[in-house]
Amino acid sequence: MNKVTREVREVAKQYGYERLTCIIRMDITRYSAMIGKTGVKILVDIQTARVWRWSPFRRKLILEQRKVDTKVSK
Numbered sequence: 097m098n099k100v101t102r103e104v105r106e107v108a109k110q111y112g113y114e115r116l117t118c119i120i121r122m123d124i125t126r127y128s129a130m131i132g133k134t135g136v137k138i139l140v141d142i143q144t145a146r147v148w149r150w151s152p153f154r155r156k157l158i159l160e161q162r163k164v165d166t167k168v169s170k
């Protein structure tokens with residue numbers, strides 16, 4: 097389970113999400129997680145490396161865009 101949890105955290109970190117709590121297995125490749133104290137729910141697919149965020153107002157999952165590092169290396 098530690099290996100899977102590490103994979104879920106790595107995929108979520110690519111999308112800018114850190115401090116995952118309450119990681120729950122939904123399917124073989126999909127895991128549900130909450131973000132820190134805010135309580136934002138996300139769905140992480142470790143096979144396709146995608147993340148969806150739950151939108152309570154629309155009552156559906158929204159596919160997230162990958163975060164790009166803005167740091168310039170010299």
